[in-house]
Amino acid sequence: MGFRVIKTAAASLLAILITDALNIPGATSAGLLAILGVDVTRKRSVRSISSRLFASLLGLVLACMLFYFLGFHYWVLAIYILLAFPAISKANFKEGIVTSSVVVFRVFQGKEIGVDILLTQVELLIIGLGSAMLVNLVYMPNSEGAMMEIRRKVDGLFSVIFHHFSLTLRDPEHIWDGKELIEANRQIERGIEEARRASENQMIHPDGSWNIYFYMRKEQMENIQSMMHQISQVYERLPHGVLTAEIFDQLSKDVIAEGYTGKSEGLLIELEDLFKEMELPTTREEFEVRSAILQLCHELEYYLNISKKYKAPTAKKPQKRADSAV
Structure with a gap:
């Protein structure tokens, strides 16, 4: 102003x-x-x-x-x-x-x-x-630095969110106020507005990479809300939850890395194969918790598919500016 x-x-x-x-x-x-x-x-x-x-x-x-x-x-x-x-x-x-x-x-x-x-x-x-x-x-002010700072905040908040997911799966009694979810939503909306303004300042060949990034994060934020719902139904500790927590540990690192690493995806594929080899639940409680964990894995798969759709893998030359991790 x-x-x-x-x-x-x-x-x-x-x-x-x-x-x-x-x-x-x-x-x-x-x-x-x-x-x-x-x-x-x-x-x-x-x-x-x-x-x-x-x-x-x-x-x-x-x-x-x-x-x-x-x-x-x-x-x-x-x-x-x-x-x-x-x-x-x-x-x-x-x-x-x-x-x-x-x-x-x-x-x-x-x-x-x-x-x-x-x-x-x-x-x-x-x-x-x-x-x-x-x-x-x-002259119009260059908002590249501002958008990069917002991206770092969003990635960092996502990392904290996934870390709390991991802690909850290991210990269903873990208490988390979820304030990072609110702040991440706020930063994403701020980033969308900043990216729109930057795009309108480019008269010729506007770069839409920042728009893609923030809209991707907005879509993933909705997916994270669905994950929250499934995690809330994990009310007892199971080996399945502990194994899934390891994926979220990896994801909390991948989300702040440059490019799409594919590490979390690889762990998820291995885990799904492992689930198929495990014995069926013997109690109603175990069935409910395992069902929630399985649905959580499906939501996680959807989250990673969004990342694959918009992000360049690390094996390729990183794209400029908005190309970030999962």
């Missing part, structure tokens, strides 16, 4: 200086138009400024017709609002309603309609909005 204020000040000052240098009346209006045109991303800026420009031209034409036939009265402004605002919204220029109002009110204040008046308003629009677009296009 602080950087946006700096950009807004720069765009406004630039618009005022250009207007004053060209001896065009209304330099402060150009500065106001520049303030309205500054946005958070390059693509959004282009869309917003285009919308503001066309909305202002549309509003200017309609206002001039009203002022010409009805005169410069305050009630005419009310009629303008009643007619122009719905028309501008219907034309999909809703963002430009305020900008168009600034231009129209300037014409009303002058109490005169003429080619030179209209030309001046168009010049102010071009200078004000053009200054905002120039500042937006020249």
Whole structure:
């Protein structure tokens, strides 16, 4: 937000200086138009400024017709609002309603309609909005470092979550408040927003790797919630749970490694084969717990399949930036 204020000040000052240098009346209006045109991303800026420009031209034409036939009265402004605002919204220029109002009110204040008046308003629009677009296009903050930091936090939280899964499977009496789940969700949503903003700042060949990473984590987060449900049903210690805990121990390491290691997947395949060789449960309690553990393994398999779908294996050359572990 602080950087946006700096950009807004720069765009406004630039618009005022250009207007004053060209001896065009209304330099402060150009500065106001520049303030309205500054946005958070390059693509959004282009869309917003285009919308503001066309909305202002549309509003200017309609206002001039009203002022010409009805005169410069305050009630005419009310009629303008009643007619122009719905028309501008219907034309999909809703963002430009305020900008168009600034231009129209300037014409009303002058109490005169003429080619030179209209030309001046168009010049102010071009200078004000053009200054905002120039500042937006020249520089946007690089969010690569911020996204990398968020990724490290998410991976670290996943690692802690899997460690607690392992502890619970070894000791069903293990107490865990689950705060890492809430924080991981928050960081993932933050990362999605940051990745979207970074993508909109890349006008040519946008890199979608960060979007892929954070949406992958969001999908896996839903899968982890399902794992939580199954683990909550493991109410007694069994060898099956201890063996499954070893996979989560490995996964807690894999999740913070670079690339898809495949180690956890290999352990899971071995465990599933081992389960098939074990004797059937002899009590209802053992049956319920083993059933929950088996379903937990299916959820874990789904989690790993998501990783395989989006992540490069470590045997290949690591991809840049967002390519992270399981």
